[in-house]
Structure formats: C-alpha cells, structure tokens
Amino acid sequence: MAEAHQAVAFQFTVTPEGIDLQLSHQALSEIYLSGVRSWKKRIIRLKNSVITGVYPASPSSWLFVVIAILATMYTRSDPSMGLIAKIQEHLPVSTQCQAVLSAVVFSTMLWLMLIFTMRLCLKQLLSYHRWMFEQHGKMSNTTKVWVALVRIFSGRKPLLYSYQGSLPNLPVPAIKDTVKRYLESVRSLMDDTQFERMTKLATEFESSLGNRLQWYLKLKALWAANYVSDWWEEYVYLRGRSPIMVNSNYYGMDFLYVTPTPIQAARAGNSIHSFFLYRRKLNKEELKPVIIPLCAAQCERIFNTTRIPGEETGKETDMYTHIDAHYTVQHWQDSDYIVVYHKGRYFRLRVYQAGRLLSPREIEFQIQRILDDPTAPSKGEAKLGALTAGDRIPWAKARAKYFSSGVNKRSLDCIERAAFFVTLDDDEQGMMGDDPAASLDRYAKSLLHGKCYDRWFDKSFSVVYYKNGKNGINGEHSWADAPVVAHLWEYTLATDSFQLGYTAEGHCKGEVDSSLPQPQKLKWEIPAECEEQISQSLAVAQALADNVDFHVFSFREFGKGKIKKCRVSPDAFIQMALQLAYYRDQKRFCLTYEASMTRLFREGRTETVRSCSSESTAFVRALEGGESADVCRRLFRAASEKHQLLYRMAMTGAGIDRHLFCLYVVSKYLGVESPFLKEVLSEPWRLSTSQTPPQQLELFDIVNHPEYISCGGGFGPVADDGYGVSYCILGENMINFHISCKHSCPDTGSQKFGAQIKKALHDLIQLLSPNQKEPNKTEDGQQEVKKDK
Structure with missing residues (x-):
C-alpha cells in the first residue's frame, strides 16, 4: 500500500x-x-x-510589416491611401498615440490580408494534381513552375499541422463520370446479360434519383471540410455490429531476422520510452510533413484514444438508419500512464515521475515488477478483454450495466484514458525453430487476435511484448488508417535499436530511481451475469479467430530493383501478379479492392482502386491462353498503365466507391431506395489488397543492415470466400506478403494462394525480362535467409 x-x-x-x-x-x-x-x-x-494559424507567414513577419508601415509615415507617404487617417479618427486614445496606434492597426489588417492571400494561393496550388499523371522522370514546364511557386508560398520550417488550412477540399465527382467508371470496372466481371441489366439500372439512377442525391452531397461538400470522412468513420466503422477483432483491426510486425534483446522487460522499456518520445514530438508538432503536403488530421488521435461501443436504442433496420446510438471515438488531451496486461491482471503504470519521462531502464524495472508480481487475477478479470473482441452490442450493454459506476468504472476509465495498451505475452513468437515459415504464420495470428482476451481491441493501438523479446502492434481502424500507425511503429523500432540500444547483458541503459512507486493493480468487481457475457463474447471471438487462415512469407528472389529495370511500377507489377494468381487459384476473376490514400485533401482517408480491369483480365486470359510473349507483354503494359491511371485518379478525388457510398448514405437519410446503389454496395470484395510502403527510410540502413527490416503487417479477410493480401516492398530485393482467408471456405487456402503469388511473380518477371537468368534458389524455391535464434 x-x-x-x-x-x-x-x-x-x-x-x-x-x-x-x-x-x-x-x-x-x-x-x-x-x-x-x-x-x-x-x-x-x-x-x-x-x-x-498564420502559416505560411510567421509571427515575426507581423513586426516587419509594422516597422515598414511606420517607416513610410516618416517619409510622409501614405501606403494606406487614407485608411490610417480614417482609423485614427475612431481611436479613443490621446492624440500623441493615435498616429502610431492607427498605423499598427492598419499594419495588422494588412498582415492578415497578406496571410489570407498567401494561404488562398497555396490552396489553389495544392489543388493542382496533373504532376501525378506525367511520365516518371519527365516533368513538364507547367509542373516545374508549380513546384517553384509551392516552394515560394510554403514558407519556412513548417510544423506538422501547418498545411492543414491550405489543403484543398475533396471534390465531388460528376454523377455521369462515376457511373461511367463503375460500369467500366465491372464489365469484365459480368456476362452480356448481367452487364446490360446493370447498365440499365445505372442509366435510370443517373437520369433520375442520382441528380437529387448529388445536390445534397454538393451542399455537404460546401459546408464540411471533407464530404466523405465523417460518414466513413461512422457508418463503415463505428456503427458496425460484428467484432472488430479480425474484421477491422490490423497488425504490424517486429524486425524479421533479428531481436535486439531476448529480455522481455528490457524490450518493453526501450520501446515504451520510444513511444512517448514520439508523442512528445507529436505534441510539439516536430514531426516533419512530407515533401508533398498530406493531411495530418489523423495524427491527433494516435495516443490517449479509445473506441467506445454503442448500444442502439432505436428501431433496428440497417446500419445506415438514423438511430440513437452512443458510439464514438473518445480522445483525451493527455495521459501520463499506460495500462499493462499480464497473466489476467491489469496494471496502471505511470511513465512520468516528478514531471519527467522515466528512462528506459526505469520502465524496464517497472515492467519486471509486473512480471514478478505473484498476485492472482480477481474474479472475472482474467478474460475481461474478450468483451472488446466479441460482438459490439453485447459489449455496449455490458459496459452500460456493469461498468458505469463504482470500482469497475474507475478501472475501465483508467484503461480507456491510458496513452496506449500493453500486453506482456507468455508465448514466444517470431521467425524461429525448425519451421520458420509456420512460426511466422503463428506470429501473424497472435498479433491479429492473440488469445482473444489478452488485448484491448478498442484502444487506438495495443503493443504486445513476447517472452523471447519479440514485439508487435495491433491497431484499431476507426480513428486512422494503417500508414499513420506504421509511421509511429517505424520511429519506435528505429529509436529502440539504433538510438537507445542495450547493454551487453541485454538490459536497457541508464540508472533506476529506487523510490519509484509500484505499478498499481486495477480492481474489479465482476458479477456472475457479467462473467457469463464475457464467456459468450469469448466464444464468438474464439470461433472467429480459429477460422482465420494466415500465411506470411518474405519473397527475396527479386524486388523493386529488378521490376523498375523492366520500366514498370512495382505496385502495378504486384497487382497484376495478384490478378494472375487469383485467376489460377479460383479459375475466375473477382472484384478487387486496393486501398489508396486521399490525404492530398483535407481530412482525407482512403479510396478504392478497382485493380481488376478489362485490361488486366485481357492480359491474364492471353497469358493463360498461350498467346505469344509479344502479345502478352503488350497487354501487360496496357494493364499496368491502366492500373496506374486508376490509382492516380483515386488519389486525386476521382475515385468511384466513396462517391457511391456517400450517395447511398444520402438516400438512406431521405428514405428513398435505389436498386443501383443497393446492388453496388452489396458486391463482395473477394480480393482485398493493401500496400504498406516504408515512410522513413532515413531511420534505417537497409544496405548495411538488411537484417533490421520489419516484415510489415496484415489484416483479416474481408469476404468469407475471399483473400486479404497486404504487401510491403522493402529495399531493392525484398517483398513481404501477408495472406489471410477463412478455413470455413473449402475453395481458399492461404498457403496455396501464397504459392500461386510466388509463381505469378516469377512468370511476370520472366515475361518482361526473358534474357535475364533467374536467381539461385534453394530446394523450396526460396533464397536462404537468416533466422532468429
């Protein structure tokens, strides 16, 4: 005590x-x-x-303008054209001060007008996106002038949020353009009868209801910073009733081939300290914006954030119906502690002492105290986290009934207000043992769902530290997208290993303040009825977790270096390989989802690139049909160029799916039915894909230390009979793949689809560079790599 x-x-x-x-x-x-x-x-x-607020000007520029105006007064010139005199007449001060004060007031007005003008010019400049459609390495004169003007109007040393007020709003595409692009995207997936029927539905929608819905959407776009993001967060994420574990959350892995220390507490000490160093930079806005300004709004909720489940109290029809539901993403300004889970107990661990951040060695000391704590979990505590892993409505009801007062409320508030959540796992994970491939698959499943009760899936992110020193991160999806968490994770991994480091014995560096208070064990009073609900939620979550089939592999036989020599975009190359692999695996094509960002616009999040196009299907059919290499190469070039066009259009606000989604939401608010929209939004994404590109390569030395490479991250399958594929292109010679599907579908298998992807990659590189020899391979088709011991 x-x-x-x-x-x-x-x-x-x-x-x-x-x-x-x-x-x-x-x-x-x-x-x-x-x-x-x-x-x-x-x-x-x-x-x-x-x-x-004054960017792209600086606060000091105000003084420069004031001095310049005062200087003109001494030269007996009037740059205000009589405005200073008008201001002077209305100032209730002595005559001696009127002239100077009126000049200061005019200078301030002139300064604010200049700021407004500069910001307006910068906003117009950032609305120019034609540079994305130019050939690589060939910059037009227009783009060169644009680059110069952006540099002039961008000011000096921008902070993280400096560009927010100058970013353009996401434009609303024309109805006819969206409908046309949609029909193009599904032409190769439908026979003539199906396509004729869909064309008729689309034409009727475009000429009638579509224009009415579009009017409301344009009205919203004039009023809101982004006409998509708030509805996307609410309807796609927060109003969902199924478990967010597997279905929504995603994960990121540790270094693939090296573990900086085998000591669990030490790894946690360095890593947790690094997270708070990142938060300090975030609070001071010292994280540098990228060269091309991207919206940083998602960064505001990285820490001290929790998703709150909603108990729906209105009449339940579908997720788009307006009902009274108290679901939200709750963010607090600050938190000086984390919550740690170990062997069924929850601990509150303060990371600040006497106003300073604890050193890594002190955090290690505190973590070790938790590991050594012999206290048993209180009644109902051990598997409490399963409530966040099961269905959302039962969790919302249990939260309102059992955690709204008393000791349970205080402990739940402690978890939800924490900077982030930490799990000290008793398992060992990573690429290890006699079967490194199988161990990677187990590692991925552990990060995605764990034991279904030893994570707090509602937290903005949870960090897992394994017994052998490996770690990983699990991210909640509603508040932000994977690149935001990936940026944090890259910084943490690099700071942990390259800046903080460890002693020869594997401990964190530094000294320990012996007066540090013990981590505080949270108290719970869980009634039997709540325990029953915990068991039910765990059963739902466990069935979902057991159904996930995961396969992770590192493709090292070639990478973007060799692909670029073929004058092809690496992303387009991989997407074409996925189309070929899926066709060979399923003997058909499917609607394919590739995530693309829209952060060139204010509060932008994502858009869909429909990677399965008429051009890609024509190429796959030609290759599988035995057409000549020249014909296949020509069709491949057309398909990859079409993919790049679709990707750029999605990034610049000319996508299909977010526009149709918002039109559907408007139709629900108006209480009108659209057979076209209903059918479009019910189409399954049997192949859901995403690339997670490295963002801070300067933090890593991939050439000299290639072993310090993260394996990227992954997510669960979107469709019951489909695949989820995440890939990460690292360096010049490595591509990591994370493949998920469900055991319950007899037609899918992550291992067999992984084998099809490898074969497709080899076939494509052989097609594009037939004179180059294949790299030396081991018996199983993979190059030898080092394993974690």
Missing part, C-alpha cells in the same frame, strides 16, 4: 490539543511538477496554434 500513502498530499488528526496536520512533501512536489508539465504543454499548444 506504499503507493496509496504516497498519493495522499496531507493528513490531519483531531486531538485534544488541536488539529495535528501532516504534509507529504513528496506528494505536494509531485502535484506541483505535474501541474508545471501540464501548463508547459498548454503553452506549447498555444504557441504552435499561433504559428500554424
């Missing part, structure tokens, strides 16, 4: 002699330093708000 006594700032006892007052100087000092830290953060936020 030592920590409980330290939390009391003062105590008093009433005695016959009077009141005996006892002050705890340590507690008062802690309160004082905590307040100082809080006020420092407020001042930093205020300062950054001012800097960002």
Whole structure:
C-alpha cells in the first residue's frame, strides 16, 4: 500500500490539543511538477496554434510589416491611401498615440490580408494534381513552375499541422463520370446479360434519383471540410455490429531476422520510452510533413484514444438508419500512464515521475515488477478483454450495466484514458525453430487476435511484448488508417535499436530511481451475469479467430530493383501478379479492392482502386491462353498503365466507391431506395489488397543492415470466400506478403494462394525480362535467409 500513502498530499488528526496536520512533501512536489508539465504543454499548444494559424507567414513577419508601415509615415507617404487617417479618427486614445496606434492597426489588417492571400494561393496550388499523371522522370514546364511557386508560398520550417488550412477540399465527382467508371470496372466481371441489366439500372439512377442525391452531397461538400470522412468513420466503422477483432483491426510486425534483446522487460522499456518520445514530438508538432503536403488530421488521435461501443436504442433496420446510438471515438488531451496486461491482471503504470519521462531502464524495472508480481487475477478479470473482441452490442450493454459506476468504472476509465495498451505475452513468437515459415504464420495470428482476451481491441493501438523479446502492434481502424500507425511503429523500432540500444547483458541503459512507486493493480468487481457475457463474447471471438487462415512469407528472389529495370511500377507489377494468381487459384476473376490514400485533401482517408480491369483480365486470359510473349507483354503494359491511371485518379478525388457510398448514405437519410446503389454496395470484395510502403527510410540502413527490416503487417479477410493480401516492398530485393482467408471456405487456402503469388511473380518477371537468368534458389524455391535464434 506504499503507493496509496504516497498519493495522499496531507493528513490531519483531531486531538485534544488541536488539529495535528501532516504534509507529504513528496506528494505536494509531485502535484506541483505535474501541474508545471501540464501548463508547459498548454503553452506549447498555444504557441504552435499561433504559428500554424498564420502559416505560411510567421509571427515575426507581423513586426516587419509594422516597422515598414511606420517607416513610410516618416517619409510622409501614405501606403494606406487614407485608411490610417480614417482609423485614427475612431481611436479613443490621446492624440500623441493615435498616429502610431492607427498605423499598427492598419499594419495588422494588412498582415492578415497578406496571410489570407498567401494561404488562398497555396490552396489553389495544392489543388493542382496533373504532376501525378506525367511520365516518371519527365516533368513538364507547367509542373516545374508549380513546384517553384509551392516552394515560394510554403514558407519556412513548417510544423506538422501547418498545411492543414491550405489543403484543398475533396471534390465531388460528376454523377455521369462515376457511373461511367463503375460500369467500366465491372464489365469484365459480368456476362452480356448481367452487364446490360446493370447498365440499365445505372442509366435510370443517373437520369433520375442520382441528380437529387448529388445536390445534397454538393451542399455537404460546401459546408464540411471533407464530404466523405465523417460518414466513413461512422457508418463503415463505428456503427458496425460484428467484432472488430479480425474484421477491422490490423497488425504490424517486429524486425524479421533479428531481436535486439531476448529480455522481455528490457524490450518493453526501450520501446515504451520510444513511444512517448514520439508523442512528445507529436505534441510539439516536430514531426516533419512530407515533401508533398498530406493531411495530418489523423495524427491527433494516435495516443490517449479509445473506441467506445454503442448500444442502439432505436428501431433496428440497417446500419445506415438514423438511430440513437452512443458510439464514438473518445480522445483525451493527455495521459501520463499506460495500462499493462499480464497473466489476467491489469496494471496502471505511470511513465512520468516528478514531471519527467522515466528512462528506459526505469520502465524496464517497472515492467519486471509486473512480471514478478505473484498476485492472482480477481474474479472475472482474467478474460475481461474478450468483451472488446466479441460482438459490439453485447459489449455496449455490458459496459452500460456493469461498468458505469463504482470500482469497475474507475478501472475501465483508467484503461480507456491510458496513452496506449500493453500486453506482456507468455508465448514466444517470431521467425524461429525448425519451421520458420509456420512460426511466422503463428506470429501473424497472435498479433491479429492473440488469445482473444489478452488485448484491448478498442484502444487506438495495443503493443504486445513476447517472452523471447519479440514485439508487435495491433491497431484499431476507426480513428486512422494503417500508414499513420506504421509511421509511429517505424520511429519506435528505429529509436529502440539504433538510438537507445542495450547493454551487453541485454538490459536497457541508464540508472533506476529506487523510490519509484509500484505499478498499481486495477480492481474489479465482476458479477456472475457479467462473467457469463464475457464467456459468450469469448466464444464468438474464439470461433472467429480459429477460422482465420494466415500465411506470411518474405519473397527475396527479386524486388523493386529488378521490376523498375523492366520500366514498370512495382505496385502495378504486384497487382497484376495478384490478378494472375487469383485467376489460377479460383479459375475466375473477382472484384478487387486496393486501398489508396486521399490525404492530398483535407481530412482525407482512403479510396478504392478497382485493380481488376478489362485490361488486366485481357492480359491474364492471353497469358493463360498461350498467346505469344509479344502479345502478352503488350497487354501487360496496357494493364499496368491502366492500373496506374486508376490509382492516380483515386488519389486525386476521382475515385468511384466513396462517391457511391456517400450517395447511398444520402438516400438512406431521405428514405428513398435505389436498386443501383443497393446492388453496388452489396458486391463482395473477394480480393482485398493493401500496400504498406516504408515512410522513413532515413531511420534505417537497409544496405548495411538488411537484417533490421520489419516484415510489415496484415489484416483479416474481408469476404468469407475471399483473400486479404497486404504487401510491403522493402529495399531493392525484398517483398513481404501477408495472406489471410477463412478455413470455413473449402475453395481458399492461404498457403496455396501464397504459392500461386510466388509463381505469378516469377512468370511476370520472366515475361518482361526473358534474357535475364533467374536467381539461385534453394530446394523450396526460396533464397536462404537468416533466422532468429
């Protein structure tokens, strides 16, 4: 109970002699330093708000304008054309100060007008996207002028959020363009009768209901910063009723071939410290924006964020019906602690002491205390996390009934307000043992769902530390997309290994303050009825987890270096390989989802690239039909160029699916039915794909230290009879694949689809470079790689 006594700032006892007052100087000092830290953060936020608010100008430019205007007054010239005199007449100050004060007021107005003009010019410049459609290495004169003007109007040393006010709004495409592109995308997936029927539905929609829905959508686009994002977050994520585990959450892996330390507590010490270093940079807006300004709005909710389930109280029809449901993503400004799960217990671990961030060695010391704690879980505590893994409505009802007051509410608040969630796992994971391929598959499944109760899937992200020193991250999807979490994860991995490092024994560096309070075990009072609900949620989650078939492999026989020599986009090359692999695996084509970002626009998130096109199907049919190599190469070039066009159109606001999705939402609000929209949005994505490109290559030395490479991350399958494929292109000679499907579907298998992808990659590279020899391979078709010991 030592920590409980330290939390009391003062105590008093009433005695016959009077009141005996006892002050705890340590507690008062802690309160004082905590307040100082809080006020420092407020001042930093205020300062950054001012800097960002006047960007692309700087606060100091105001002084320059004032001095310049005052200087003109001494030369007896009037740059204000009489406006200064007008202002002077209305100032209630003495005559001596009127001239100077009126000049300052005019200077401030002129300065604000200049800022507005510069920001408007920058917004117009950032609305130009034709540079994306130019051939690689060939820049037009228009684009060269554009680059120069962007540099002029971008100011100096932008902060993370400096560009937010200058980013353009996402445009609403014309109905006819979206319908036309949609029909093009499904032509190769339908026979003549089906396509004729769909064309008729599309034409009727375009000429009648579509125009009415479009009018409402344009009205929203004028009012909102982004006409898609809020509805996308609400209807695609928050209103979902199925488990978010597997269906929505995703994961990221540790280094593939090396483990910096085998000591679990030490790895957690360095890593947790790195997370808070990143948060400090985030709060100070010191994370550099990329060269091409991207929306950083998603970064605001990385830490101290939790998804809250909603209990729907209205009449239930479908997820788009307007009902009273209290679901949300809750974000708090600050949190000085994390919550740690170990062997069924939850601990509150403060990472700040006396206003300073604990050193990695001190965090390791505290983590080791948790690992050594012999306390047993309280009744119902061990598998409590299963509530976040099961269906959402039962969790919402249980949360309202059993966690709305008393000790349970305090403990739940502690978890939800924590900076992030940590699991100390008793398993060993990674690429290890006599069967490294199978161990990677187990590692992926563990990161995606674990034991279904040892993660808190509602947290913005949870970090898992395994017994052998491996780690990984699990991200909740509603608040942000994978690239935001990947940026955080890259920084953490690099800081952990290359900046903080470890001692020769594998411990964190530094000293330990022995007066650190013990991590505080959270208390729970779980009634029998709640335990029953926990068991039911666990059963649902366990069935879902057991059904997931995962396969992860690292393709090292060639990479983007060799692909680029064939004058092909690496992403287009891989997408064509996936189309070929799927056709060989299923003997048909399918609607294919490839995620593309729209962060060139304010509050942009994602758009869909429909990778299965008429051009890609023509190429696959020609290759499988035995056409000549020249014909296949020509068709491949056409297919890859079409894919690149579709990708660029999606990034620049000319996609298909988000527009149709928003039109459907409007139709639901208006209470009208559209057979066309209903059918479009019910089409299954049997092949869902995503690339996770490295964003901070400067943090890693892939040439000299290729073993320090993350294996990327993955996600669960979208369709019951489909595949989920995530891939990461690393360096010049490596592509990592994460493949998921469901055991319940007899026609799919992650291992066999992985083999088809490998074969397709080889066949495509052989087609495009027939004179180049294949690299040396081992008996199983893979190059030898080092394994974790």
